Amino acid sequence: MAWQSRFDDFAFVDTSSKPKNAWQGENVPGSRPQKQPFSNCSDRHRGGWQAHSHDGGSFSSNGTNKNPDANGIKHIRICDLTTETSFVSIIGLIISKEGPKSIFSKKGTGTERHLVSFTLRDDPTAFINITCWGGQDYATRLSDQFKVGDVVEVKGAQVQAKSKNPSDEKFKPWTPSSFCLNLGENHGELNFYYGLDAENFSSLLRVPTRASNDFYTLEDIQANGMNLHTEHINIFALVKKVWPVRALTTKTGKHITKVDVVLCDETCSAFQLTLWGCFVNLTDDWKPLQTVLFAADVRITYSDFHSGMVACTDSKTVFTVDPDTLEAQMLSEFGRSQFSDTxxxxxxxxxxxxxxxxxxxxxxxxxxxxxxxxxxxxxxxxxxxxxxxxxxxxxxxxxxxxxxxxxVRLACSKCHKSVNANGRCLCRAQDCSGNQLSAEPPSVLEFxxxxxxxxxxxxxxxxxxxxxxxxxxxxxxxxxxxxxxxxxxxxxxxxxxxxxxxxxxxxxxxxxxxxxxxxxxxxxxxxxxxxxxxxxxxxxx
CATH class of the missing domain: 2.40.50.140 (Nucleic acid-binding proteins)
Incomplete structure (x- = not known):
């Protein structure tokens, strides 16, 4: 049953407080101090990104463009949203996507609704979650049509204050905004944006969503062990190996894809990260010992199979690929040296x-x-x-x-690269039989x-x-x-x-x-x- 653009189920919170101005992410026990907090909205990024008004218009004090676009639509910046704003139009870059998925009404009517969620960014320090509600075909179409890295225009989205209940936000990416947006199948639009200033947003894709020094090293994760079990933390690491994508069927008959990625940094030679669903497509362009990742809010668990801590993505995770930071430059240099040494x-x-x-x-x-x-x-x-x-x-x-x-060593029977002590063959050949994720990869003894x-x-x-x-x-x-x-x-x-x-x-x-x-x-x-x-x-x- 398609949703009829009613927002009856949404719990609106009327608050006159301004958006919080400082870092408000969850603090994980033992995590590093936040030395570089985000401000509410900045006009410059240390990498040189300059905020621009959309379509050449300048912004007035109430957050709207003085000059509307050719269609008469006034756009507002994310950081200028207030409790007095009801419906807005925003231009931004998609930095994360989740869905499509379905939920049942909280009112117990048994009504099933479908949704797909995006995180939009229009400034290094301003990004917001938007949920698009509607029928199954609508949610599927949006998910297939839009991907991370697209510049989009949102028209007529409803502004909603974030819930004060922390549990309501635990399934969404963290954002510095005090608001979120809702879009309906029959109310509002989501379209690609092709304005002259569209290219100005591209650099935002390389700005981490958390402070660039707020992360755990891979060694820190293993050292903390069970203290981090089920916690969400930030990881900053280098891609070492991308395993082939696998298609799985859940107990409920749902089809889902996953891909395992081996990470490394200067403190640890191998750490497993599993990506699910929409995140799988991100790995298409990842290159071993070249791609640097800043993964915000990955979930850490203990794996009996690996006898150690591993990470996986969920609905809170946001990836920044090859971030434009000093830390990333240093890790990239480490990757180049590792490639030579191997x-x-x-x-x-x-x-x-x-x-x-x-x-x-x-x-x-x-x-x-x-x-x-x-x-x-x-x-x-x-x-x-x-x-x-x-x-x-x-x-x-x-x-x-x-x-x-x-x-004498144990080696992959196809590529002849050494098999690890845990039985895993980390082969560089994409078509190598040793790439299959199994407890007993094809291997031979050789001198x-x-x-x-x-x-x-x-x-x-x-x-x-x-x-x-x-x-x-x-x-x-x-x-x-x-x-x-x-x-x-x-x-x-x-x-x-x-x-x-x-x-x-x-x-x-x-x-x-x-x-x-x-x-x-x-x-x-x-x-x-x-x-x-x-x-x-x-x-x-």
Whole structure:
């Protein structure tokens, strides 16, 4: 049954108090002090955003435009709303959306009504919630038509004072305004705004809805533990991994989507955030180790499955993606350094996916160690370029019997990236089978060995050896090696340590042209028989 534009169910509160001028968010026990409170309405943001009157009109003291637009409609700024205002027209940027959903009348009539909610912003410190009521088709159409980042014009919305009952606001995003707006299917309009000043609102999407220093680090969340269970807090972190979207059906038959996102910051390498419903679409443009998030009012719970604290979105949550703050710039720089550091032997397969290696038998160019090192320097900023060669040298480091190193590791069977101790494979390949969120991702045991090769010109230290090359050299699989006792491992080591070896090496530049890193990987490694007569450059040693 469609709603007939009656607002009988709304409990109006007639108050003459002015909108509160300071930070009024809920204080979580142990949260950080609010050093940068929002004022009621400002004309400037420290990032340089300048408030403008809409359609070129200037604002009068009563909050309306002196000059109406071409249709004769007068717009009001959010911060100029008063208790004397009944119906208004506002232009603003959508910074959050929730719904559509349905509720039943509080009067017990059994009437079902449908709604979709938006949070509009027209100033760095002024934003307000608007609820659009109507039939199911109306709510669905609005939800499909409008998204976060759209500039819209609201016409004829009813102004309502916020309820003094805190429980009435616990399912809505926090706003500094003392009012909220209501729009009906047959009363008022919500349209896209295409005025000349529409672009002025775009920068508002990068201004956090809370003070930029009001957040928990991921380490703080884990340290507080159960003290934060079911609390709403702010998180400031870097996107590390976006899992594939999953479609679920609830017990009531409702279809819903979710996506799990792995976050990190300078204090914690992995923390899970789950996004539900409308929030899922926001992740389409999120990039690992590049996208910075300020997530206001995410819900924290303890997860038995993860044996720790996790976060999820709900109707109060508001995301600011890549906020225009100093803190975000610092975290972004941290992400760039992390991206460079992860291009090590654990992610060599990523480089291989970019550059297809030639057949090992076709690599015949003989190199001295000093020549390999020169190539490393030449490829520092090569953005993924590679060079290949053959090195004849002594195996000067082959510590496969060490107790303090993981010679064998569990890796994704498709991308060969390490699987975490909790059984989760954080793979960068979007189509990787290890991306499936399951307790037992497809994985295999493989060697994780580094060696040093030395000739008369120098040493190549800590070179990662391809797992297949180690299997061929030792003539045993990773699982067989893991099951062997220490004495057998030691015997295997001394069969090759300080022996003359032939190594086929790949010298790779990082995929990031700014990282200044290069890597040496041993693609094949074999022992040279003593009876073989060495020729060429190796005979000089």
């Amino acid at each position: 291009m090590n032997h654990d992610s060599v397969s990523v480089l291989e996916s970019v550059t297809k290696d030639p057949e090992i038998s076709s690599i015949t160019n003989v190199l001295m160690v000093r020549e390999v090192k020169k190539l490393q320097k030449d490829l520092l900023y090569s953005n993924g370029q590679c060079s290949y060669g053959v090195v004849y040298a002594f195996l000067s480091h082959f510590d496969i019997d060490a107790d303090n190193r993981n010679i 994780n060995v580094t060696v040093s090769l030395t000739d008369e010109s120098g040493s190549l230290e800590w070179c990662y050896v391809a797992p297949a090359a180690i299997e061929q050299l030792l003539e045993c699989s990773a699982s067989e090696f893991q099951a062997a006792d220490d004495s057998r491992k030691t015997r295997l080591k001394w069969q090759y340590l300080f022996e003359r070896m032939k190594g086929v090496v790949k010298i790779s530049g990082s995929n990031s042209a700014k990282s200044g890193k290069s890597f040496v990987r041993v693609m094949a490694l074999e022992k040279i028989p003593h009876s073989e007569v060495l020729s060429g450059r190796y005979s000089a040693s």
